[in-house]
Amino acid sequence: MKKHCVLISILLLFFCYSCIQENIRNIYFERNNFKSTVKLVGEKINLKGPISVVNYSVVRDSFVFIQTSGKIDPYFIYIYNFYSKKIIASMARKGNGPGELVSCRLSYKNNEDHKIYADDVTGQKMYIYNIDSLINNMHNYIPEEIRFPVYALDGVDFNSDKMVCYNLFYLDDRKYGNNISPVFFLDKRSGMVDPLLQERCKNFTFNVSGGEVIKSPFFNDVWAFHWQTNRIDIFDNKLNLVKTMKGPGIYKPLYQKNSTGMIMCKNHKIFLSYISAFATKHAVYAAFVDINNVSEREFLPKPVEIFKFSWAGDLLCRYQLDQFVYYFTIDSKEKYLYASVQHKNFGESADLYRYKLQ
Numbered sequence: 001m002k003k004h005c006v007l008i009s010i011l012l013l014f015f016c017y018s019c020i021q022e023n024i025r026n027i028y029f030e031r032n033n034f035k036s037t038v039k040l041v042g043e044k045i046n047l048k049g050p051i052s053v054v055n056y057s058v059v060r061d062s063f064v065f066i067q068t069s070g071k072i073d074p075y076f077i078y079i080y081n082f083y084s085k086k087i088i089a090s091m092a093r094k095g096n097g098p099g100e101l102v103s104c105r106l107s108y109k110n111n112e113d114h115k116i117y118a119d120d121v122t123g124q125k126m127y128i129y130n131i132d133s134l135i136n137n138m139h140n141y142i143p144e145e146i147r148f149p150v151y152a153l154d155g156v157d158f159n160s161d162k163m164v165c166y167n168l169f170y171l172d173d174r175k176y177g178n179n180i181s182p183v184f185f186l187d188k189r190s191g192m193v194d195p196l197l198q199e200r201c202k203n204f205t206f207n208v209s210g211g212e213v214i215k216s217p218f219f220n221d222v223w224a225f226h227w228q229t230n231r232i233d234i235f236d237n238k239l240n241l242v243k244t245m246k247g248p249g250i251y252k253p254l255y256q257k258n259s260t261g262m263i264m265c266k267n268h269k270i271f272l273s274y275i276s277a278f279a280t281k282h283a284v285y286a287a288f289v290d291i292n293n294v295s296e297r298e299f300l301p302k303p304v305e306i307f308k309f310s311w312a313g314d315l316l317c318r319y320q321l322d323q324f325v326y327y328f329t330i331d332s333k334e335k336y337l338y339a340s341v342q343h344k345n346f347g348e349s350a351d352l353y354r355y356k357l358q
Contacts, residue, residue, distance in 0.1 A: 034318040056340045064352070067106040104118050109156070125147055152166070207264055228253060229253065253293070267295070272290075284310075284311065323341040328340070
């Protein structure tokens with residue numbers, strides 16, 4: 001009888017521990033769970049720069065990296081000085097030659113990282129610019145070039161040898177998912193990843209996948225913000241999943257495979273949640289747009305919210321913005337948020353706005 005009691009006690013303890021672990025790993029939250037909510041009104045900043053702009057990244061509170069989209073501009077990126085109010089340099093030349101980019105996705109998401117990234121998805125390469133060396137040497141500076149697989153998105157430096165990237169083959173779906181992690185390590189020297197990664201991927205998920213990757217400046221924790229679902233994953237320094245946060249709301253996208261084998265959302269529905277993220281020494285910020293099960297005809301950009309989390313995953317503040325913001329950065333003292341504002345007509349050039357956080 002005593003043996004049975006001991007066994008039952010052990011089972012109960014194990015069950016309780018499993019429940020606790022499950023609660024730690026999976027957190028569901030709503031907007032009212034944030035400690036505070038603040039409404040922000042932006043101030044437009046007029047810059048005399050290139051005509052067709054898709055992204056502004058304010059770096060060191062002094063420089064604006066302006067990403068262009070038009071065919072007229074020979075460079076993808078121009079550097080604007082806030083103090084002199086002039087463009088002081090250009091980088092990422094457009095073209096197919098050595099050191100040139102066919103496409104460009106500018107990324108600066110951690111003001112402790114001191115690096116800015118230019119991701120050429122079409123050319124399957126990435127250039128990493130050290131901001132100090134770039135500012136000091138300008139046109140004589142040669143960035144670090146990384147071979148980038150087609151399924152890698154939004155890579156950031158993990159250490160001197162490797163990067164961590166979002167995996168476009170990832171999809172959270174029982175039928176069409178590839179049963180792989182949303183993040184992976186990329187060897188910076190060889191451009192190699194796990195050779196079995198692509199072999200295991202039977203479904204082409206690029207049309208319904210995507211996300212942002214943030215790395216902690218202290219603990220090497222990695223955060224993945226998913227574009228299509230309202231979910232945030234936190235990984236340790238070996239990319240083991242530590243915590244998942246879902247919210248706000250409920251997202252249930254349904255998928256189907258079209259005649260070419262691509263995975264698409266059923267009935268041409270659009271799901272868009274966490275569209276960009278930024279890290280500081282003290283917190284993680286994410287832009288949440290909340291486009292949930294909307295038809296393509298009904299889709300319109302709307303003002304976003306910026307969620308502020310502690311590095312432990314605490315829900316600190318919910319900022320309600322007055323514009324549709326796609327890219328944003330936070331200044332070094334966390335007093336201002338600088339944002340690229342997209343208008344209803346996506347063909348228009350983006351505007352730079354500043355929001356006072358405190």
